[in-house]
Amino acid sequence: MKKTILVATVFIIGAVLIFIYKNQIALAPEDVVPTNLVPGKTTDSTNTIFDKTRVTKKPFGIYITSGNSPVQPEKFAGYHTGVDFETTAAEAGIDIPVPVFCDGKLLLKKYATGYGGVAVQSCNLNGESVTVIYGHLKLQSINPVVGQSLKKGDLLGILGKGYSTETDGERKHLHLGIHIGSTINILGYVQKQSDLSTWLDLIQFFELD
Numbered sequence: 001m002k003k004t005i006l007v008a009t010v011f012i013i014g015a016v017l018i019f020i021y022k023n024q025i026a027l028a029p030e031d032v033v034p035t036n037l038v039p040g041k042t043t044d045s046t047n048t049i050f051d052k053t054r055v056t057k058k059p060f061g062i063y064i065t066s067g068n069s070p071v072q073p074e075k076f077a078g079y080h081t082g083v084d085f086e087t088t089a090a091e092a093g094i095d096i097p098v099p100v101f102c103d104g105k106l107l108l109k110k111y112a113t114g115y116g117g118v119a120v121q122s123c124n125l126n127g128e129s130v131t132v133i134y135g136h137l138k139l140q141s142i143n144p145v146v147g148q149s150l151k152k153g154d155l156l157g158i159l160g161k162g163y164s165t166e167t168d169g170e171r172k173h174l175h176l177g178i179h180i181g182s183t184i185n186i187l188g189y190v191q192k193q194s195d196l197s198t199w200l201d202l203i204q205f206f207e208l209d
Ligand SMILES: [Zn+2]
Pocket: 058, 080, 082, 083, 084, 174, 175, 176, 188
């Protein structure tokens, strides 16, 4: 009799534990794993990298030296040709999707010193032909092939892991440059202020949205 009660008790406790376990799984937040990392699919607007409040260190055109840089230690110098979108400490361990900013073909993806993974896309912004440079991506995550037409919002890839070869040792952030014309130029800095005239500030296009 005692044995029967013991077995029944163990069974009931087991059933209760399984019930609690299953309900915890069901209640787990759905956004632990980003759901918008499907290659070629339009990303949703959550945890978007294109957020003005992320531009806290290097806006377009800022003159950087090893002494004055908000990033230390600094290995670059010159006028910043792009806009840097920063990530938070909480985002260090999660995949941050980088959608394309405009409609246009992928022109290049490669590993480059100073960037790690970098991609270049041709676009037309307000009637002007430009190339858009996306720097510090994890190269292996860039699934679109060179020559492929992309629509604004299509997933390009994810940001490279900070302080790794994926970003060539840089912090986890997106460098986005817009170069006027169709010539590919991935320079992140120029040495003469007048050379900034062939680059555009992405933020000006935010005001139009
Ligand atoms: Zn930059």
